[in-house]
Amino acid sequence: MVQDIKKEGKFNYLEVGEGTPIIILHGLMGGLSNFEGVTNYFSTKGYKVVIPELPLYSMTLLKTTVKNFAKHLHQFIEYKGFDEVILLGNSLGGHIGLLHTKLFPEKVKALVITGSSGLYESAMGDGYPKRGNYEFIKKKSEEVFYDPKVATKEIVDDVFETVNDRNKLIKTLAIAKSAIRHNMAKDLPQMHTPTCIIWGKNDNVTPPNVAEEFHELLPDSDLYWIDKCGHAPMMEHPETFNQMLEDWLTKRNF
Template sequence: MTYSLKKEKKYSYIEAGEGAPIIILHGLMGGLSNFDGVTDYFSQNGYKVIIPELPIYSRSLLKTNVKSFAKYLHDFIEFKGFKDFILLGNSLGGHIGLYYTKQYPQKVKALIITGSSGLYESAMGGGYTKRSDYEVIKKKAQDVFYDPAVATKTIVDEVYETVNDRNKLIKTLAIAKSAIRHNMAKDLPKMTTPTCIIWGKNDTVTPPDVAEEFNELLPNSDLYWIDKCGHAAMMEHPNEFNTILNTWLQERGL
């Protein structure tokens, strides 16, 4: 299903379904449509799915960082009045979710991370020296997935446009530095929020040992693998991703 953006005050977001809120946080170059499979499934199975459009490229350079995005998320949640919600984040979105949960543990009922930065990532801010070469950018986009066909022309075109926009490229590099600066290794052992870690076995951006480290450091976490899967499990294997997550939520009474 195609979802239309709602606009209220300074916020743009998708909202679908009724029930317990699941707030989804997209990644650096991840569109809201990347979560269509998750939105379809959970909005029809007793949850309200909300995907805010994060201000990745629209803020000043000083506010282009993980901490500032978590503050934006906090302001959005306060504006909407959400209580006892579930956070789900991919890549940079997972990192923002972790940072927010560290700051407001009493507000987050559960956290789901997939391909999350926060400990390590290999591709967020590098490899754009040949950004004007479409084929190079196409290969870089394809490498995010196990199956290169998942990187449609639309996805490749969006990445190409982003890295060839000087303002967006500068902010992309700033976010990459921020992700390294806001390493969560020392924070995770103190975070007791129930956490579901769903990871692609073939993720080359945040490799499998990153997922294992998250699982070791987070005291109340469960780790699940998806085979033949890269950095965006909810896109590459939406049915398996949804089944794993739904089973985990049910087992946890969420």
């Protein structure tokens, strides 16, 4: 997938298929490849799947906030000339999707969140970045999933590289703090965009009660559970995730 990334101006993105755009928003430690199953499936189902690289590490420290990532997404949608989009976000990506929908609701046809921050997250809860300690990073990466084998060496290596890069580590901590500051509990009841919530029953990062709170606070939402699943359902159970999402899109005529 990486070799297909388009570079245009300040935007780097992957684009596959034709139809209504589904814009996928990756998380803090999540690469574009995490959504390979979703991309391959929906790009053959009448959707244009678009995955922009979010500028997590390229903005100045003061601008490294969830709000600025939401603004960057708005600029990307304007640049692409999309009239209406479906946003799909995991973890931090879900939070960016939610805040973007609050700030720029006019082009968001639907929102899909999975393991999203925005209400609560424990990702940095216990001194997360122990630099140089590969086994610690491996253990933390495995805890993100119900099945630790999903945390491949490639995934662990990427996280290890991030927390051992001083610039990336500082930005990572800044983003985590920004995510906590941008709690959306008061905003969600005013957001009427149809929202699909797909959650792992065994999510340790954003526990199941977070999904239930999103469902209670968002006026037009549907909640789906995936059993034996952690923080990244689209990676652990791609077929189940895709089927749930397709059923919801069909039910809502999207």
